[in-house]
Amino acid sequence: MLEHLQKATGGALHLYGGYDEDDPAEVIPYREFPARILAYAEHFRRQGVGPGTRVLFPFETSAPVVLAFLALMQAGALPLSVKPLLLASPKPEYEAFLRRVAQEHAADRVLLTPGLATVDLPVTALTLPSTPPGTGLDVEGAQLRTPADDEPAFVQFSSGSTAFPKGIPVLHGRLRANLAMIARTDGRRPGERVSSWLPLYHDMGLVGGLLSCLFTDVDLLLSDPLSFLADCPGWWEQMGREQAVGTVIPNFAVDYSLKLLQAAGPERLEGLDLSRVRSIYLGSEPIDIPHLRAFSDLMAPAGLRRDVFMPCYGMAETVLLVSSRPPGSEIRVVDGPSGVPAISLGPPMPEFSLRLRGSDGKLCGERELGEIELAGGTLADGYLGTGRPLAGPDGFYRTGDTGFVDDGELFVTGRISDRIKVNGQSLFAVDFEQAIERLPFVSPGRTAVIQSDGRIVVLTALRREARADPEGCRTRLVEHLVSTLGVTVRPLDVHYLSSSQLLRTSSGKLRRRELAEQYAAGEFGRVD
Secondary structure, rough: HHHHHHOOOOOOOEEEOOOOOOOOOEEEHHHHHHHHHHHHHHHHHHHOOOOOOOOEEEEEHHHHHHHHHHHHHHHHOOOEEEEEOOOOOOOOHHHHHHHHHHHOOOOOEEOOOHHHOOOOOOEEEEOOOOOOOOOOOOOOOOOOOOOOOOOOEEEEEEOOOOOOOOEEEEEEEHHHHHHHHHHHHHHEEEEEEEEEEOOOHHHHHHHHHHHHHHOOEHHHHHHHHHHHHHHHHHHHHHHHHHHOOOOOOOOHHHHHHHHHOOOOOHHHHHOOOOOOOOOEEEOOOOOHHHHHHHHHHHHHHHHHOHEEEEEEEOOHHHEEEEEOOOOOOOOEEEOOOOOOOOOOOOEEOOOOOEEEEOOOOOOOOOOEEEEEEEEEEEEEOEEEEEEEEEOOOOOOEEEEEEEEEEEOEEEEEEEEEEEEEOOOOEEEHHHHHHHOOOOOEEEEEEEEEEOOEEEEEEEEEEEEHHHHHHHHHHHHHHHHHHHOOOOOOHHHEEEEEEEEHHOOOOOOOHHHHHHHHHHHHHOOOOOO
C-alpha cells in the first residue's frame, strides 16, 4: 500500500465538510503524502511508537487522522481501527467499548483524535501533531518503505451483529491483493474520481473507499457520514458536479436517497448529470430489490444508468471483496429456493474457493440453499488474540451467511442466525423486514423481526401520522405478510417500539440476537 503512494503522480484526496458548491474542499495531492507520512511517523516515534506497537485508532474522517493511519503503518505499528465517538452516543458506553478492546487486544496507546478530547482513555494517549507537518519537506526525496507481505498492516473489526466485534489482522500482501481485485473489477484508471462518505472504521469505507483510491492513484472525494445524512441530495449533486465515476454504498443509501429525493420533488433533479458514473458497489447489507428499481427509475432522467449498480459480497475477514457483478452488466434477479426474489452478487473472485453446505452437512448443488464457506484468496488466518485458525481443517471458513449459486453467480439470502423456518420454507428476518417497510405507515429502517418460542415477532415503529390507528395498522401489516410471503403472524406478536429501542451495530446492522433476548426478558414496553 505504502509503495503505491510512493509512485503516485496525479491523484489527490479532496476532503469535504459539506456539499455546498461554494464550500471548497481541502485538497492534498498524493505526491505530497510520502513527505507528510514520514513527518507524522517521526512525530509518533518521538512518543515511543515503534514496530509492533498496538494503537487504538478511532477513525474519524479528517486529513490528520488519515495521515496518522498511514504513518503508523510506515512506523511498523499496528492501528486497531475502531469507531469514533459518534454524535449522540452515550459516552460511558463508548468508554467501556474502548476499555474492552484495549484489554482484549493488548493495546499500548490510543490516538487522541479531536472527538476523544473529553473521553476517559483506557491507555496512554498518542497525540497528533499540533501543526500539520510535512508541507515543507523534500517531497521528491521522501521514501516510504515496502512492507513484507506477511507483515500486519492494521486490524479491522467484524460488524458485531451477533457478538462483540472481533479483530481481524489484515496483512499487507492480502491487502494489496484485495485492492487489486477491486481495481480490476470496476476498471478504474488514474485521473478518475471516486466519491465516498462511508465511515473509515468500516471495511467498506476504509478499503473500498479510501485505500482503493490511494492504491490506484484515483482522486477520492471524501466526506463524513453526517454530511450525507444531512444533505443526501447534495451528495448526488456533488457526484455529478465533480464528474465522479464511482462510489461504494450500502443498501441503506439507496433507501434513504429514494425517500429524500422523492420528497424533494423533480425540481431537485433538474440539471443533475450522473452520466459519467460507471460503477456503484452496493454491499454490506441485503438489497431491497423494489427500492433499487424505484431508485433507478427516479435517477434515469439524470443519466444514471441501471447497469452501473454492482451488488457485491464481502466481509472484514477477507479484507473486503469476495464477489461482485461487473459494471455494465444487467442486474440479475431470480426466485430463490424459498420463492423469495434474490439478487445476484456476481461470480466469486477467482482467487477464492467457494462452496455451500446444507443444514444436513452435505455440500449443496446448483440452486440449493446452504451456508457459504470460503477458502484461499485474501481470507485472514485468524482473529486477533485467539490463537485459533479462522478456517477449519479443510481450509474452509464458515461465514454464517446463507445463499445459493445459480449459473456460477452467488446469491446471499441472509444469516443462519436469522433464518426463520415456516411451513417447510427457509425465510429470513430481512425478507419480513423489507416487506413490512414497504407499507406506507411504517417508518423506514425501523423494523426488526425475531423468533421467540417458535413465534414470529415483529418489532416496528409507525410513522407519526399513523399512530392514531395502531390496531388498523396492525391488521394491515398482518394481511400484507400473508399476501407477500404467505406467512401468518399473530396480531398479538406485532409490537410498536420507539426507534431507539432497535439495537444496531456501529455499522448500522440490527443486533437481532440481543433484541430477541430483551424481548424474551420482557424488557420492551409497548408504545401503542
